[in-house]
Amino acid sequence: MRIPQAHDIAEMWNVLDLRPVPEHLPAGEPLLDALRTTRLNGGALYACVHYAAHPVLDYFIQNRHLTGTPFDLLTGVLTHPALRLALPQLDRPLALPAPLPTQVLDVFDLEAGIARAVFRGGAYRDFDGSLRQAKSLAGHFVDAVQGDRRHHWFAHSSQAWSPWFQEACWDDTWVGLDGFKRRLWVLCTTDTD
Numbered sequence: 555m556r557i558p559q560a561h562d563i564a565e566m567w568n569v570l571d572l573r574p575v576p577e578h579l580p581a582g583e584p585l586l587d588a589l590r591t592t593r594l595n596g597g598a599l600y601a602c603v604h605y606a607a608h609p610v611l612d613y614f615i616q617n618r619h620l621t622g623t624p625f626d627l628l629t630g631v632l633t634h635p636a637l638r639l640a641l642p643q644l645d646r647p648l649a650l651p652a653p654l655p656t657q658v659l660d661v662f663d664l665e666a667g668i669a670r671a672v673f674r675g676g677a678y679r680d681f682d683g684s685l686r687q688a689k690s691l692a693g694h695f696v697d698a699v700q701g702d703r704r705h706h707w708f709a710h711s712s713q714a715w716s717p718w719f720q721e722a723c724w725d726d727t728w729v730g731l732d733g734f735k736r737r738l739w740v741l742c743t744t745d746t747d
Contacts, residue, residue, distance in 0.1 A: 558609075558610045558613055563610060565610075566608050572637075574639050575603060579699070581694040581697060581698035584694065585691040585694065588681060588691055589743050591679065591682075593677075593679075593744065594678050595745050596720050596724060597643075598741070599743075600741050602738070603640055604736055605737070618707070620707050620709075621709065626653055628656050631740065632716075632729070645716055645717045645718055657711070659709060659710055661696065664710075668696065669688045669691070669693075671724075677722070677747035699732070706732055708730045709728070709729050710727065711726075712727075718744065720746035724745035725744050726742065
């Protein structure tokens, strides 16, 4: 396939079939509970969507070019109508004003970042457990969403991109790509004082 151009990418986002996965993550529930318990004025949301094969998306996944210009997976997923279906609380914007400041992560940084979010707690409530417990919760969640596979893609942003966020230091969005199962997942947290 030739290198997709901007019009190919725009067309892909218009026709790409993303469907919410009614996924139950027993191993991930304790993490979500811990995040929600400490974020009294916000919360934590998780959703997973399945994406259909598309040559443009497959090109960028195969070539590991998922952020920046001309292709930004994070922005595309966060503004896709399927996310509104999966997480209606986010009041998803139709467009982001600019690309989100994003950090691409490996699995180790993903787990550490989520553990850090658990351990720091929220504005008015600390995490009741130990550092080891926070790391364990994050580890079980990451294992549940990505398994023991190395070839995944993860990104993090601490920018508020939806009215649901409180525009405070507890705003976090993680997005993960599982190329084997053709799934994308989103984990969001927020709180305010």
